[in-house]
């Protein structure tokens with residue numbers, strides 16, 4: 001019996017928005033191209049995130065990396081990068 005495996009993949013340029021979700025349920029969404037500084041608090045409940053600055057800094061670093069990987073220069077490389085999205089319990 002033939003098995004058909006569906007895989008969902010994305011490329012760096014497919015990431016358009018990064019969302020930071022607060023435990024209160026609200027979220028801060030920022031377009032990747034404009035994520036240059038970390039959010040310091042939840043805009044809804046006002047919880048301070050400043051003590052997690054180092055963790056949130058990774059977010060801006062990630063945004064920077066994704067912008068670089070999705071840039072036109074990266075498109076000219078002789079290879080491409082794709083991220084596989086886990087789904088339905090498959091790895």
Ligand SMILES: [Zn+2]
Nearest residue numbers: 022024042045
């Ligand atoms: Zn909140």
